[in-house]
Each structure stands twice: as structure tokens, then as C-alpha cells.
Amino acid sequence: MQKFIVNGGRRLRGELALQGSKNSALPIMAASLLCGEDCVLKNCPELTDVYAASRILNCVGCKCSFSDNTAVISSGEITANTIPEELMREMRSSIIFLGAMLGRTGECTVCCPGGCELGPRPIDMHLAALRKMGTDIKESYGRIICRVPEKAHGARISLPFPSVGATENIILFAVTAEGETVINNAAREPEICDLCGFLRCCGAEISGDGESSIVIRGKEKLHGCEYSIMPDRIAGATYLCMAAATKGEIILTNACVDAMEPFLSVLEQTGCSIYTAEKRIFLRSGARLKAVNDRIRTMPHPGFPTDAQAVLMAALVTAEGTSVFEENIFDCRYRHTDALVKMGADVQVLGKIAVIKGVNRLYGANVEATDLRGGAAVTAAALAAEGVTEISSISHIDRGYERLEDAVSRLGGSIKRVYTNSTSTC
Ligand code: EPZ
Numbered sequence: 349m350q351k352f353i354v355n356g357g358r359r360l361r362g363e364l365a366l367q368g369s370k371n372s373a374l375p376i377m378a379a380s381l382l383c384g385e386d387c388v389l390k391n392c393p394e395l396t397d398v399y400a401a402s403r404i405l406n407c408v409g410c411k412c413s414f415s416d417n418t419a420v421i422s423s424g425e426i427t428a429n430t431i432p433e434e435l436m437r438e439m440r441s442s443i444i445f446l447g448a449m450l451g452r453t454g455e456c457t458v459c460c461p462g463g464c465e466l467g468p469r470p471i472d473m474h475l476a477a478l479r480k481m482g483t484d485i486k487e488s489y490g491r492i493i494c495r496v497p498e499k500a501h502g503a504r505i506s507l508p509f510p511s512v513g514a515t516e517n518i519i520l521f522a523v524t525a526e527g528e529t530v531i532n533n534a535a536r537e538p539e540i541c542d543l544c545g546f547l548r549c550c551g552a553e554i555s556g557d558g559e560s561s562i563v564i565r566g567k568e569k570l571h572g573c574e575y576s577i578m579p580d581r582i583a584g585a586t587y588l589c590m591a592a593a594t595k596g597e598i599i600l601t602n603a604c605v606d607a608m609e610p611f612l613s614v615l616e617q618t619g620c621s622i623y624t625a626e627k628r629i630f631l632r633s634g635a636r637l638k639a640v641n642d643r644i645r646t647m648p649h650p651g652f653p654t655d656a657q658a659v660l661m662a663a664l665v666t667a668e669g670t671s672v673f674e675e676n677i678f679d680c681r682y683r684h685t686d687a688l689v690k691m692g693a694d695v696q697v698l699g700k701i702a703v704i705k706g707v708n709r710l711y712g713a714n715v716e717a718t719d720l721r722g723g724a725a726v727t728a729a730a731l732a733a734e735g736v737t738e739i740s741s742i743s744h745i746d747r748g749y750e751r752l753e754d755a756v757s758r759l760g761g762s763i764k765r766v767y768t769n770s771t772s773t774c
Contacts, residue, residue, distance in 0.1 A: 467679025
């Protein structure tokens with residue numbers, strides 16, 4: 349069992365280079381198995397979810413190696429068409445290997461994916477789209493058996509919701525399908541554009557990514573390439589919220605300013621001074637934050653990102669005034685609020701609404717990370733709290749943050765990872 353021990357009350361100061369994006373690296377790793385040749389992925393973050401993706405690749409016959417934030421994936425030979433349940437369960441992204449496997453081999457057996465427990469996370473949109481593009485899908489005893497009897501063909505797909513994962517799965521299947529595929533109401537997240545940028549490097553023909561309608565013209569074959577993964581906009585939001593919560597002053601380098609705009613435009617309403625230039629973001633938050641007057645509504649990109657909801661809340665629990673969140677993407681994404689309340693925050697949750705009444709201070713406590721972004725939020729609150737906080741179940745955090753304790757320590761925060769045998773609950 350691993351824990352973070354955080355000694356709060358120190359202002360974060362300094363410069364930090366942003367890690368590569370988890371939510372871009374994962375679909376791009378899935379896409380690499382379409383090529384049949386080596387792909388070299390630079391700026392690849394060292395995360396447990398990335399290693400889980402490499403286990404899936406190795407399990408179907410690819411070879412995946414890492415060194416110094418570079419992944420090399422050889423997909424010359426696919427030797428299996430089933431992704432075992434234990435690998436599917438490790439993360440949500442495992443489901444997008446389905447589209448890539450069908451695109452490469454025409455058959456694949458999976459089960460429902462795992463990932464953060466944010467409420468029901470069905471895959472009905474994924475399966476409906478794959479069926480429309482010619483896939484036979486049978487579900488039996490929890491297994492989803494997929495086969496493309498003839499050549500996969502393009503189709504016009506209208507998504508009922510701009511699902512990120514469904515958009516990715518359709519793209520991964522369509523790039524080698526016969527004819528043209530049009531995705532209407534497609535997700536517009538920056539990670540979709542990064543996936544399409546990688547696929548274009550491999551010879552795919554895709555246009556419209558970043559907009560609501562994406563057009564893919566299928567190609568017979570794709571080739572390998574070398575590609576640099578975009579920076580992680582949510583990790584960037586996290587470190588900025590940690591600096592804001594501790595009245596600090598930091599510079600983020602290797603940042604994706606445009607992709608972070610929907611978040612930055614809300615953060616600056618808290619009274620922080622934010623300056624951006626090229627790939628750098630400078631934040632100074634010398635005084636107590638102000639509450640955000642307008643309701644903070646999480647929406648598909650280019651709306652406020654749901655993945656930044658928890659970490660911004662952690663910064664606002666000690667702000668002056670009352671802030672209101674409305675979580676519109678997931679049914680159960682306030683699981684971190686219990687820990688914040690235990691540390692002295694005043695948070696009232698009613699359905700998808702959370703009301704945050706700013707308190708003067710937080711106090712260290714023994715708390716647990718409930719999911720990836722909730723765990724980062726609790727860590728941010730611990731950095732701002734008086735006294736010592738112990739955070740358990742930090743394996744959730746390791747899924748999406750590259751050695752969080754090193755990054756925070758580099759900015760002057762007092763945090764250390766300890767290995768304990770006890771399974772004591774807090
Ligand atoms: C991706 O999840 C991200 N994960 C999530 O980040 C992110 O929160 C989410 O997109 C929204 O931006 C990765 O990229 C690995 P969705 P995904 O499909 O693809 C419903 C993090 O913290 N839905 O856009 O699962 C679904 O239940 C993670 O890094 C269906 O109903 O998100 C949810 O309510 C957490 N049927 C909503 O749509 C479907 O077939 C959005 O889901 C698919 C989705």
C-alpha cells in the first residue's frame with residue numbers, strides 16, 4: 349500500500365515542464381497497431397495506464413518498449429484477437445483497442461472496460477457505430493465478440509452525445525475501412541485532434557477533427573511514423589490549481605495554451621494573474637482566491653473540462669465567497685467532496701450541483717483518493733491545508749500523473765510517497 353504524506357501550508361513556486369497527455373497517448377498507442385510497422389511516440393508519459401496499454405499491445409502480439417519518455421511500438425504481427433478481461437478491466441481506454449483491432453484484423457473479443465468509477469459508463473454508442481460499419485457483435489456471458497464478415501465499410505454516424513471514446517473508436521475503425529465515414533456530433537477534444545494528427549502521419553486521410561463533423565476516407569494500408577504526443581492539459585490545470593490553492597507563483601513550460609483556454613478563462617475569474625506566451629503559462633496567486641461568480645458548468649470541449657472540476661474545486665474551497673459547480677458529463681463525479689469536507693471544507697452536493705462556501709482554512713486529515721482526478725484534488729487541498737495529510741489509495745493518481753510527488757516537490761511542496769503494509773482505512 350502506498351500513501352502520500354503532505355505537509356501543507358507552503359506556497360508552490362518555480363517552473364515545471366508539463367508531461368505528455370494520458371488521454372492522447374492511450375488512443376495513439378491503440379492506433380499504432382493499425383500500421384504493421386514501427387511507431388515512435390515521443391513525449392509519452394510514464395503512467396500506469398500507459399503501461400496497461402502496453403500490456404494489451406504485447407498481449408495481441410505487438411512489441412512495446414519505453415525509454416526516457418519515448419515509446420517504440422512494433423505491430424508487424426498480430427497473434428491474438430482476444431483482450432483478456434483482466435487487461436480490459438484496468439482502464440476505460442481499453443475499449444478503443446476494439447476499433448483498432450477490428451481495423452487491423454477484422455475480429456476482436458473484449459469485455460466491458462474498467463476505469464474511474466464516475467457513474468455508469470456504457471459503450472452503447474461505440475457498439476452501435478461499429479455495427480453500422482459492418483461489424484457483427486454478439487454479447488455472451490460478459491464477452492463482446494466482434495467480427496467483420498466482409499470488408500468494413502464507411503458510414504454516416506450521428507452520435508447522440510459527443511462521446512470522446514466513441515469518436516476515437518469510430519476513427520480507429522474507419523481509417524482502413526472501405527469508403528468514406530462521416531461522424532456528426534463528434535467530440536472536439538484536443539486529444540481527438542492529436543489522434544488524427546498521428547493517423548495523418550501514418551498516411552490516413554482525415555479532415556474536420558476539432559469540429560463537430562469529421563470525415564475519414566479509408567485507406568488500404570497505413571505506415572509507421574514518429575510522432576510527439578501533445579502536453580497534458582488536465583495535468584496542467586492540476587498544477588495551476590495547486591499553485592492557486594497555495595497562493596503560489598509558477599511557470600508551466602511545454603504547455604498547450606490553446607487547449608487549456610476553456611479552463612484558464614475560468615481560473616482567471618478567481619483573481620489569479622495568468623500570462624501565456626508560446627508554450628508557457630505563468631500564474632501568480634498572491635492573495636486569497638475569489639469565488640467564481642458564474643456557475644461552473646462542465647461541458648464537452650470547448651466547454652469547461654469535466655476532468656478539471658475536482659482540482660478547481662480544491663482551489664475554491666478556501667476562496668472568499670461561494671462557487672457553484674454543475675457536473676454535466678458524469679453521474680457520479682463528486683466522490684472527492686467527502687475528503688474535502690473532512691479537511692474542513694464546506695461543500696453541499698445535490699445531484700449534479702455542488703455548492704462550495706469558502707472557508708478560511710483547511711486542516712490536515714487522513715483521507716483516501718477515490719479516483720484519478722479526485723485524488724489529485726485531495727492532494728491540492730492537502731498542500732493548502734494546515735498540518736499533515738495522509739492520502740491513501742494513490743494508485744488512482746499514478747494512472748494519470750507522472751510521479752506527482754516529484755513535480756510538486758520541484759515546486760517547493762512538502763510531499764512524500766511512503767510504502768506501508770497496513771491496509772488501515774482512514
Ligand atoms: C474520456 O472518457 C476521458 N478518458 C475522460 O477522462 C474524460 O472525462 C471524458 O472523455 C470526457 O471528456 C480518456 O480519454 C481515457 P465519453 P470517455 O465517452 O471516452 C456517456 C480522466 O480523468 N457515454 O466522452 O469514457 C458516458 O457514460 C478521464 O482522464 C454513453 O452513455 O468519455 C459519459 O457520461 C475520466 N455511451 C459521457 O457519455 C457511450 O457509448 C461522456 O463519456 C459512451 C459514453
